[in-house]
Amino acid sequence: MVDASGTEAGRPVWPRRRWLIGAVASLGGLAAGARAKVQGETAEGALPIFDAHLHYSHDAWERLPPREAVAQMRQAGLKRAMVSSSNDDGTQKLYAEAPDLVLPVLRPYRSRGEVGTWLRDESVIGHLEARLARYKYLAIGEYHVNGNDADLPVMRRVVQLARERRLALHSHSDADAVERQFRQDPAARILWAHSGFDSPANVRTMLRRYPNLWCDLAFRSDHAVVDGQRGRVEPAWREAFLEFPDRFMVGTDTFTPERWFFVVEHARWSRAWLADLPRSVAEAIAWRNGERLFAQPWHAGAR
Numbered sequence: 001m002v003d004a005s006g007t008e009a010g011r012p013v014w015p016r017r018r019w020l021i022g023a024v025a026s027l028g029g030l031a032a033g034a035r036a037k038v039q040g041e042t043a044e045g046a047l048p049i050f051d052a053h054l055h056y057s058h059d060a061w062e063r064l065p066p067r068e069a070v071a072q073m074r075q076a077g078l079k080r081a082m083v084s085s086s087n088d089d090g091t092q093k094l095y096a097e098a099p100d101l102v103l104p105v106l107r108p109y110r111s112r113g114e115v116g117t118w119l120r121d122e123s124v125i126g127h128l129e130a131r132l133a134r135y136k137y138l139a140i141g142e143y144h145v146n147g148n149d150a151d152l153p154v155m156r157r158v159v160q161l162a163r164e165r166r167l168a169l170h171s172h173s174d175a176d177a178v179e180r181q182f183r184q185d186p187a188a189r190i191l192w193a194h195s196g197f198d199s200p201a202n203v204r205t206m207l208r209r210y211p212n213l214w215c216d217l218a219f220r221s222d223h224a225v226v227d228g229q230r231g232r233v234e235p236a237w238r239e240a241f242l243e244f245p246d247r248f249m250v251g252t253d254t255f256t257p258e259r260w261f262f263v264v265e266h267a268r269w270s271r272a273w274l275a276d277l278p279r280s281v282a283e284a285i286a287w288r289n290g291e292r293l294f295a296q297p298w299h300a301g302a303r
């Protein structure tokens with residue numbers, strides 16, 4: 001479902017022209033008037049959004065400076081965002097720009113290319129330990145692991161580090177790898193990226209089995225159809241949301257720089273399909289779950 005070009009069936013991809021306009025604006029810095037307009041565009045009373053899945057990696061910060069990235073987040077009406085980056089400097093830059101908005105998550109990758117190699121690279125552990133000694137985080141992730149790779153020594157050490165430091169795990173995994181992590185630490189708290197790209201029936205089975213499992217809906221569109229401002233939730237997913245209203249969150253997944261210009265559109269799209277759910281369920285998925293689970297403990301213990 002996810003390919004390197006950033007396209008996905010059935011889902012709008014931010015047009016190239018819009019990216020160029022954004023890039024030009026960011027190069028020159030937005031004029032004061034333009035900035036005021038951006039802020040004014042955030043609809044009063046719109047459902048706040050807790051975006052559980054953002055990355056601000058090196059190619060993003062080179063093209064979109066932290067101030068402009070934060071402007072995108074505020075224009076989208078984000079209340080909070082969990083950010084992890086390849087490398088972690090991106091997360092720190094964004095956190096310094098907006099500590100009220102950004103919740104730092106530590107990614108094991110020092111560069112984008114490590115997605116496929118990190119599990120067999122013991123130096124990843126030293127990197128994680130050095131960052132954990134220097135900065136505060138609420139989770140380790142998002143990392144990619146499937147099947148029995150979750151029992152490799154590097155992954156085991158990640159689960160251990162999370163346990164020692166009371167951090168959550170943001171895992172882009174199949175169900176098997178999630179279960180292996182829970183076997184290593186039954187008290188682990190796992191945010192299952194993209195709900196594993198699994199079916200709503202399998203996601204419900206996992207949620208029933210693991211009370212410390214939460215799911216983000218980033219970069220998938222099968223749960224909702226939006227036509228204009230009107231949204232509809234797919235029936236099998238509706239059952240899942242109604243059975244577990246306190247276990248889901250939304251997320252944009254800015255895995256390429258261009259997707260930063262999709263943050264606003266993603267928030268709008270999320271509000272449209274969430275409106276098809278009972279208000280309390282919509283609010284839970286839009287922001288209350290993330291706020292309760294991650295933001296409140298973070299701000300209670302933040303320096």
Ligand SMILES: [Zn+2]
Binds near residue numbers: 053055142253255
């Ligand atoms: Zn991601």
